[in-house]
Amino acid sequence: MATATTIPRPSYLDALEPILTEIIAPAAGEVDQTAAYPQAALDALAQAGLLGLVSAKEVGGLGEGIRAATLVVEQIARHCASTALVACMHYAAAAVIEAHGPRAVREAIAEGRAVTTLAFSEVGSRSHFWAPVSTATASGESVRLDARKSWITAAGKAGLYVWSSRPLAAEGMSTIWLVPANAEGLRVTALFDGLGLRGNYSSPVMADGVIVSQDAMLGEDGKGFDIMMNIVLPYFQFMSAGCCLGMMESATTKAAAHVGGTTLEHIGQSLADLPTVRAYVARMRIKTDMVRALLLDGLDALESEREDAVLRVLEVKAAAGEASTEVTDLAMRVSGGAAFRKEVGVERYFRDARAAKVMAPTTDALYDFIGKATCGLPLFG
Ligand SMILES: Cc1cc2nc3c(=O)[nH]c(=O)nc-3n(C[C@H](O)[C@H](O)[C@H](O)COP(=O)(O)OP(=O)(O)OC[C@H]3O[C@@H](n4cnc5c(N)ncnc54)[C@H](O)[C@@H]3O)c2cc1C
Numbered sequence: 001m002a003t004a005t006t007i008p009r010p011s012y013l014d015a016l017e018p019i020l021t022e023i024i025a026p027a028a029g030e031v032d033q034t035a036a037y038p039q040a041a042l043d044a045l046a047q048a049g050l051l052g053l054v055s056a057k058e059v060g061g062l063g064e065g066i067r068a069a070t071l072v073v074e075q076i077a078r079h080c081a082s083t084a085l086v087a088c089m090h091y092a093a094a095a096v097i098e099a100h101g102p103r104a105v106r107e108a109i110a111e112g113r114a115v116t117t118l119a120f121s122e123v124g125s126r127s128h129f130w131a132p133v134s135t136a137t138a139s140g141e142s143v144r145l146d147a148r149k150s151w152i153t154a155a156g157k158a159g160l161y162v163w164s165s166r167p168l169a170a171e172g173m174s175t176i177w178l179v180p181a182n183a184e185g186l187r188v189t190a191l192f193d194g195l196g197l198r199g200n201y202s203s204p205v206m207a208d209g210v211i212v213s214q215d216a217m218l219g220e221d222g223k224g225f226d227i228m229m230n231i232v233l234p235y236f237q238f239m240s241a242g243c244c245l246g247m248m249e250s251a252t253t254k255a256a257a258h259v260g261g262t263t264l265e266h267i268g269q270s271l272a273d274l275p276t277v278r279a280y281v282a283r284m285r286i287k288t289d290m291v292r293a294l295l296l297d298g299l300d301a302l303e304s305e306r307e308d309a310v311l312r313v314l315e316v317k318a319a320a321g322e323a324s325t326e327v328t329d330l331a332m333r334v335s336g337g338a339a340f341r342k343e344v345g346v347e348r349y350f351r352d353a354r355a356a357k358v359m360a361p362t363t364d365a366l367y368d369f370i371g372k373a374t375c376g377l378p379l380f381g
Pocket residue numbers: 089117118119120121122125126127128129150151152153154194197200202355358359360361362363364365368
């Protein structure tokens with residue numbers, strides 16, 4: 001189906017298309033069933049230059065930004081939300097490295113030689129990722145990191161973690177570091193066995209006396225919050241919404257096909273001939289299109305620095321997260337027992353879609369921020 005996000009069609013979506021049809025879609029069922037990391041998809045994205053999507057052209061990347069990352073994640077999520085989330089975290093972390101990292105690492109990412117991810121959430125501060133309790137302490141010329149990270153997508157699979165800690169010496173809420181995943185003292189403590197997104201490898205990671213150089217600091221000491229708000233938040237909010245949108249599109253399409261093609265033989269009608277079923281499908285279509293419209297408007301707001309851009313950044317993930325749980329629930333409902341028995345192909349989206357509302361910033365935290373913004377109150381404090 002042609003949509004506003006595909007006209008005119010950018011070349012990076014052309015590059016993505018064969019990867020979707022030949023690698024990501026065929027593997028999606030197995031990734032879900034066996035909780036396998038989608039390595040073949042990551043290799044293909046690297047090969048096509050798509051891991052360098054948000055890397056600058058001067059380091060060999062495609063020089064794109066939030067819009068492109070969002071559209072790519074959306075397209076991947078139509079087939080495999082686990083793969084989409086790994087790509088999402090890579091792009092969010094890569095954007096931070098693009099802004100503050102060393103040239104050699106930027107080139108490695110641009111050329112598809114390095115996959116990266118965000119290591120923000122912690123056991124201590126849970127979904128309040130902006131307030132790490134883990135530490136960075138001076139150790140001679142180096143820095144010692146100690147942490148109990150609660151979730152890192154692609155843990156042990158990505159080569160680089162964009163890592164948060166309390167500041168080293170400065171005032172402020174956090175400092176950001178670039179930490180190699182194979183650093184001594186880092187340990188993935190549990191395999192991921194989630195309800196959905198089963199191939200995203202989101203595991204807890206312990207850091208016990210991990211030594212990094214002072215150069216591993218991304219940006220200034222104590223300024224991690226600015227990086228989180230100015231770079232990570234807009235990237236993540238839009239890509240997470242894109243991931244939800246991709247799932248909604250697929251769930252709506254598959255459910256509509258099922259009800260149109262399934263017959264009640266004794267009355268000679270399809271399920272789609274039932275007005276009740278059609279009305280639910282209509283609600284799915286409307287919710288999906290509402291999220292797409294908000295997402296596209298949000299991207300326009302961001303790119304044109306419109307005065308409501310911050311509000312749109314906050315809104316888009318809350319709206320998409322809620323809508324995707326509703327739409328995938330309706331897909332299960334109209335598809336009946338056939339969906340429950342996994343015959344329609346919507347049940348995986350139903351499970352996968354449940355993550356967005358509890359991924360930080362959670363929907364309820366966003367409601368609080370959006371309410372404060374609307375009432376003219378400060379977002380923090
Ligand atoms: C599949 C998946 C992948 C993830 N990948 C990563 C990753 O790569 N990197 C990373 O850093 N993190 C990642 N996370 C972690 C994620 O961002 C959240 O930190 C995590 O899901 C929060 O779970 P929790 O149990 O700690 O939530 P809690 O903080 O315990 O929240 C419990 C409840 O309290 C509510 N709540 C908390 N604070 C507020 C508030 N201020 N206002 C209103 N309600 C509030 C929440 O909305 C929620 O309903 C991932 C999570 C998932 C599910």
